[in-house]
Amino acid sequence: QIDPKDYTFSGLKNETVGRLPGKVAGQQFVIQDCENCSIYIFDHSATITIDDCVNCQIFLGPIKGSVFFRDCKDCKCIVACQQFRTRDCRKLEVFLCCATQPIIESSTGMKFGCFQYYYPELALQFKDAGLSIFNNTWSNIHDFTPVSGENNWGLLPETAVVQDYVPLPSSEELKAVRISTDATKSIVPITRGRRQKSSDESCLAVFFAGDYTTANARKLIDEMTGKGFQLVQTKEVLMKAEDAHRVFQQHASEFIPLLEKGPVVALEFNGDGAVEGCRSTINEVFSGTKVFVSESKASASQDVDNFYNFADMQMGM
Numbered sequence: 001q002i003d004p005k006d007y008t009f010s011g012l013k014n015e016t017v018g019r020l021p022g023k024v025a026g027q028q029f030v031i032q033d034c035e036n037c038s039i040y041i042f043d044h045s046a047t048i049t050i051d052d053c054v055n056c057q058i059f060l061g062p063i064k065g066s067v068f069f070r071d072c073k074d075c076k077c078i079v080a081c082q083q084f085r086t087r088d089c090r091k092l093e094v095f096l097c098c099a100t101q102p103i104i105e106s107s108t109g110m111k112f113g114c115f116q117y118y119y120p121e122l123a124l125q126f127k128d129a130g131l132s133i134f135n136n137t138w139s140n141i142h143d144f145t146p147v148s149g150e151n152n153w154g155l156l157p158e159t160a161v162v163q164d165y166v167p168l169p170s171s172e173e174l175k176a177v178r179i180s181t182d183a184t185k186s187i188v189p190i191t192r193g194r195r196q197k198s199s200d201e202s203c204l205a206v207f208f209a210g211d212y213t214t215a216n217a218r219k220l221i222d223e224m225t226g227k228g229f230q231l232v233q234t235k236e237v238l239m240k241a242e243d244a245h246r247v248f249q250q251h252a253s254e255f256i257p258l259l260e261k262g263p264v265v266a267l268e269f270n271g272d273g274a275v276e277g278c279r280s281t282i283n284e285v286f287s288g289t290k291v292f293v294s295e296s297k298a299s300a301s302q303d304v305d306n307f308y309n310f311a312d313m314q315m316g317m
Helices: 122-128 212-227 243-263 273-286 298-314
Strands: 009-012 017-020 030-031 038-043 048-051 056-071 073-087 090-099 103-105 109-115 154-157 202-207 230-237 265-270 291-293
Touching: 009 103, 056 122, 202 212, 202 243, 202 298, 212 230, 212 265, 212 273, 230 298, 243 291, 243 298, 265 273, 265 298, 273 291, 273 298
Parallel strands: 009 030, 017 038, 030 048, 038 056, 048 056, 056 073, 073 090, 073 103, 090 109, 109 154
Antiparallel strands: 202 265, 202 291, 230 265
């Protein structure tokens, strides 16, 4: 028998509380009426609602469904979820991984950055919650109740450091979780999202399903960002033959047989020389792996548009 009290934090003040990996195990969780608290859910859950919380720091591990903030103010959060919604909130600062378009309603002073966090159990928790680390629309916010001439949301500074917002837990119990907030170790790749691109040259790279797809995609991200290129966006999505014709055009036939194995992982890199940099890296590092890479600067922006237009339709954006 499940006791709701085990899945609720209610009416707390000036406390540090949390749940260790394995302790929530896909249940729903409720956080309400908390003030000046540090709250950490180091596990995956079904849904989470956060109501009437003030001046709290909150970490929420992968949420299979939705997270809903209502009537909260002055909170700093790190959140991974399928759906993100706020209503009647003021001044939330959120490092977000969200598979669908985040929605704010009757909320002001909202600020968003890209989720960055690591602890050893987190990758498996993403899987258990049915979330892909590559599907993150953190900066593509939809404001349900825009006010003419005002902006209810913006992006956190690029230099924002996660630990300055949500510090590591201070309680003995929660210190057992081996956390790293080092951006290069983050389970979710850190993307620029809607930020201004530094160059008019982008490059699309697409990995096909296999045993090492995630590892290969991560390796390419490390290599490219190490060379000073920027990761704009990533996507993991199933493709059919007709999609391949639209995206890969004259090269479609060599990639179509690979689509049956599962979803593809696409990466958009940006920076002067991105196409050349990406092609040479793939030749050096992934010689035995079939990867689609933009052929030239001229075709690359069309590749990026073709792929992400298809992917957005696919995901019902």
